[in-house]
Amino acid sequence: MADDFYSGIYNPDVLSCLANLSNDEVFTPPEIANQMLDLLPQELFQSPQTRFLDPACKSGIFLREIAKRLLKGLEPQIPDLQLRVDHIFQHQLYGIAITELTSLLSRRSVYCSKYPNSIYSVTAFDDAQGNIRYKRIQHQWKDGRCVFCGASQSQYDRDVTLETHAYELIHTTRPEEIFKMKFDVIIGNPPYQLDTGGAGRQAKPIYNLFVEQAKKLNPRFLSMIIPSRWFAGGMGLDNFRDSMMQDRHISKIVDFANAKDCFPQNSISGGVCYFLRERDVIGDCEFTNINSGQTNVLVRPLNEFSVLVRYNEAVSIIHKIRNIDKTSLDILISPLMPFGLSTDYRGNSAKSSSTDLTLYASNGTSYIQRSIISKGVEYIDKYKILISKTSAEHAGEPGKDGxxxxxxxxxxxxxxxxxxxxxxxxxxxxDNYTNANNLLSYLKTRFVRFLIHCFHESINPSQTYFYAIFNAQALLHFSSSQTLFCCRIENQYL
Structure with missing residues (x-):
């Protein structure tokens, strides 16, 4: 009777319904956690010696799903259910919560009780934390910044009643001292960024710090889900990108160009990816693209180009472009701030003389005296292409039309x-409009836009990536056959 009653009731997984705190701390859907666990050798879940660590517990989803697999995998060796539960939770599963709230949530998910020393816990610990620890860490300030994570002292030097967001794993030089043990598997979804308090409300990436600290622990397997912006580097990510691209132990990367294919409720510019690093394996990487339900897989080296090209289909095209022995179009591209005028510079509403120049700014057009300009004077009396620093719309995600x-x-x-x-x-x-318009026509092709999208992972790309993809031969000799060749594989680009 009871089984029949409950079988007709919608009973969703509470962790799949959980709203995210922010784009900085994204909760992992259960299906994504299991896809990451599927990358691991499944015999790990049949060994009572395998130790797992989630260094950034939020919902406890990774530890909970690992526990399910261990409970099934260890049944032949430990038939008694309670003995099996006790062994798994007390000797195989470990976590570091990122806040006090998420420590309670994680313990509730894993132990069925916020306090594993209570009568409601499925396994009995002697303390209220169990193996999911939370320690309130203080930032280490120097010159107004945390020496570990770069957080702004004005933003995060807080009262004891507030979270510091000084995450334990990345606020120590000796991460191995946290649990004083070695782990076979480190897996998780770390916080992505912290507000630096800088101009334009900059946010500093910190997920790279979690990956680097986890590598220091030298696990047999390391898997994390992180933003894909590291593919092209950027703010604080250049060294991380280079180290990841040179790391021959990274055996798999699964990349979502549209983050909503992975996290339906979150907008994460540049998409997200998860990877598997195998300590005892060296070789090329199995790179998987997932975009609008379509999957493409290619085994390839990560360090083939100056940045990590995300689309497998683009690799052969870039090979052909690089084989063309012509001068790069970079000789035509101005430096950033081409006329020495900052973004917030504003001119006059009307001309004061006939020699005044027209000024384009983010708020529209105005006028400025020619004598003020001392940089980029070679461009002033020429026809040229104006291009916005902001190269993508929809926060780098596709629009409703895909x-x-x-x-x-x-x-x-x-x-x-x-x-x-x-x-x-x-x-x-x-010197004439026709040549400038020819260049504009080339820049509007799907070919160019596809390549630009391959080489940058955010809304505001570095000028360097334009240098890498423009080719002078295509500028004046671009044929319709070349257009058809490229449109077949990148028809998602305007």
Whole structure:
């Protein structure tokens, strides 16, 4: 009777319904946690000696799903259920919670009680933490920044009643001292970033610090789900990108170009990925693209290009481009801040003389005296392409029609006597409109936009990635056959 009653009731997994605290601390859906666990050798779940660590517990999903697999895998060796439960929870599963709240949530998910020394816990510990620890850590300040994570002292030097967000794993030089033991598997979903308190509300990536600290523990297997922005480097990620690309122990990467394919409730610019690092394996990486339900898999080296090209389909195209022995289009691209005017610079609402220049800024057009400009003077009296620093819309995610919007903002020819602020940069300098418009037509092709999307993973790309993909031969000799060749594989780009 009871079974029939409950079988007709919708009974979702509470952890799949849990709302996220923020894009910085994203809860992992159970199905994604299990996909990551599927990457591991399944015999790990049949050994009573395998030790697992989640160094960034939020919901406890990884430890809970590992426990399920161990309970089944160890049944032949430990038939008694309670003995099996006690062994798994007390000797095989370990976690470090990122906040006091998530420590309670994780213990509730794993031990069925917020306090594993209570009568409600499925296994009895002598203390209220069990093997999921939380310790309130203080940042170490120097010159207004934390020496470990770079957090702003003005933002995070807090009262004792508030969370410091000084995560234990990345606030020590000796992570092996936390549990004083070795782990076979380290797996988790670390916090992604911290507000630095800088200009424009900058956020510093910190997920890379979790990966680097986990590597110091030298587990047999390391798997984490992190933003994919590291593919192209960026703020604090260049060294991390290089180390990951050179790491021949990374055997698998599964990449979601659209983060909503992985985390439906979150917008994460540049998508997300999870990886498997195997300490005892050296070789190329099995790289999997997942985009709008389509999957593409290719085994390839990660360090083939200067950045990690995310799309497997792009690799052969880039090979062909690199084999063309022509001058790169980078000679036509201006430096950032091409005329020495900051983003917030504003001109006059009207001309004061006939020699005044027209100024393009993020708030529209205004006018500025020619004598003020001392940088980029070679561009002033030429036709050139104005291109926005912001290269993508929808926070780097596809729109409702499934297309990625690349180079859609303020891409146009501007005339002699027209300049811009740091919100834009300039490509080309021509004596006539026709040549400038030819360049504009090339930049509008799907071919160019696809390559740009391959080489940057955020809304605001580095100028370096434009250097890597533009080719001067294609500029003036771009044929319709080349257009058809590329459109077949990148039809998600305007």
């Amino acid at each position: 297309t990625f919007k690349v180079l859609t903002s303020s891409l146009k020819v501007i005339n002699p006597g027209e300049i811009c602020t740091h919100s834009y940069f300039i490509i080309g300098q021509y």
